[in-house]
Amino acid sequence: MRGSEQIFDRIEREERIDPVAGRVSAFWTSALRSEKLRDVLSGRQLGHPLHPAAVLVPAGTLLSATLLDVTGSAELRPAARRLIGLGLLSAPAAALAGWSDWLDTAGAERRVGLVHAASNIVGLASYAVSWRQRRRGGSGLAASLAGATALGVGGWLGGHLAYALGVGVDTTAFQHGPTDWTDVLAASEVTTELRQVEIDGVPVLLTRLDGRVVAISDRCTHRGAPLHEGERTDGCVRCPWHGSQFDLASGEVVRSPATRPQPVYEVRETAGRVELRRSEVRSLRANPVGPSAGRELRPARGGDHAAVTTAEPRASQPV
Numbered sequence: 001m002r003g004s005e006q007i008f009d010r011i012e013r014e015e016r017i018d019p020v021a022g023r024v025s026a027f028w029t030s031a032l033r034s035e036k037l038r039d040v041l042s043g044r045q046l047g048h049p050l051h052p053a054a055v056l057v058p059a060g061t062l063l064s065a066t067l068l069d070v071t072g073s074a075e076l077r078p079a080a081r082r083l084i085g086l087g088l089l090s091a092p093a094a095a096l097a098g099w100s101d102w103l104d105t106a107g108a109e110r111r112v113g114l115v116h117a118a119s120n121i122v123g124l125a126s127y128a129v130s131w132r133q134r135r136r137g138g139s140g141l142a143a144s145l146a147g148a149t150a151l152g153v154g155g156w157l158g159g160h161l162a163y164a165l166g167v168g169v170d171t172t173a174f175q176h177g178p179t180d181w182t183d184v185l186a187a188s189e190v191t192t193e194l195r196q197v198e199i200d201g202v203p204v205l206l207t208r209l210d211g212r213v214v215a216i217s218d219r220c221t222h223r224g225a226p227l228h229e230g231e232r233t234d235g236c237v238r239c240p241w242h243g244s245q246f247d248l249a250s251g252e253v254v255r256s257p258a259t260r261p262q263p264v265y266e267v268r269e270t271a272g273r274v275e276l277r278r279s280e281v282r283s284l285r286a287n288p289v290g291p292s293a294g295r296e297l298r299p300a301r302g303g304d305h306a307a308v309t310t311a312e313p314r315a316s317q318p319v
């Protein structure tokens with residue numbers, strides 16, 4: 001195992017972090033109890049998490065200040081101090097978005113998230129010290145370098161959270177689905193209840209809305225919960241894990257923390273049978289990890305792709 005993997009592995013397994021995480025979670029659950037605030041912090045309006053975009057300003061300005069310190073002349077010191085001031089002022093919004101995302105994590109990702117946050121807090125504190133030293137006529141260089149190092153560690157762990165542990169990633173990004181009409185089940189078997197079927201291993205949620213059959217991915221785009229175990233509210237389904245709501249007809253996110261819409265299937269009823277297919281642009285792209293990479297999906301053959309399953313109870317933890 002490489003050195004970096006050993007560090008990730010150690011943090012992910014470190015159960016001594018959990019009591020601290022519990023107290024921090026209680027604090028932020030109370031501080032961020034406004035649903036409207038959580039909605040804005042989630043990034044739902046952007047279509048992806050806000051936190052990675054919001055860190056751009058503090059990370060960019062603070063690291064630029066350190067670069068000016070290291071590579072620039074003494075006349076650039078005032079500019080570096082202003083950059084640090086701007087970075088410190090913009091950091092709270094980015095941090096709040098991060099804490100909001102962190103509240104929906106569990107287990108290994110929660111531990112890594114807490115260490116990520118701690119590194120960034122150390123980084124910001126170091127830059128605050130550097131700013132103060134500059135104001136008093138000092139160079140603030142050592143504190144600036146310490147801040148850059150701590151923010152670097154925080155960014156490295158943030159990358160692990162997103163790219164290795166999948167926090168913030170649309171869990172249906174690599175999900176297949178038939179692009180040709182595929183027989184699923186008898187139309188009489190679809191009611192207004194939430195029903196899961198599996199098509200070529202892909203879970204799909206079926207129900208009736210105003211009399212017609214609608215179908216969206218059954219895997220929540222936020223953290224992968226089985227939506228058919230959620231609640232139906234008017235024309236929406238409420239996720240059983242973190243309460244995101246999705247429009248059953250369009251798949252659009254009506255309520256965060258999810259930021260990505262559910263993949264939608266076209267549905268038709270033919271001779272008492274339900275058939276469906278996916279047709280959005282993203283379902284047609286070459287999938288880098290699936291069996292269809294670089295070739296066409298196999299054609300439908302009279303409905304023998306689809307298998308109706310009875311959903312087993314699943315763990316109610318994010319995956």
Ligand code: FES
Nearest residue numbers: 220223239242244
């Ligand atoms: S898994 Fe988090 S809202 Fe669905």
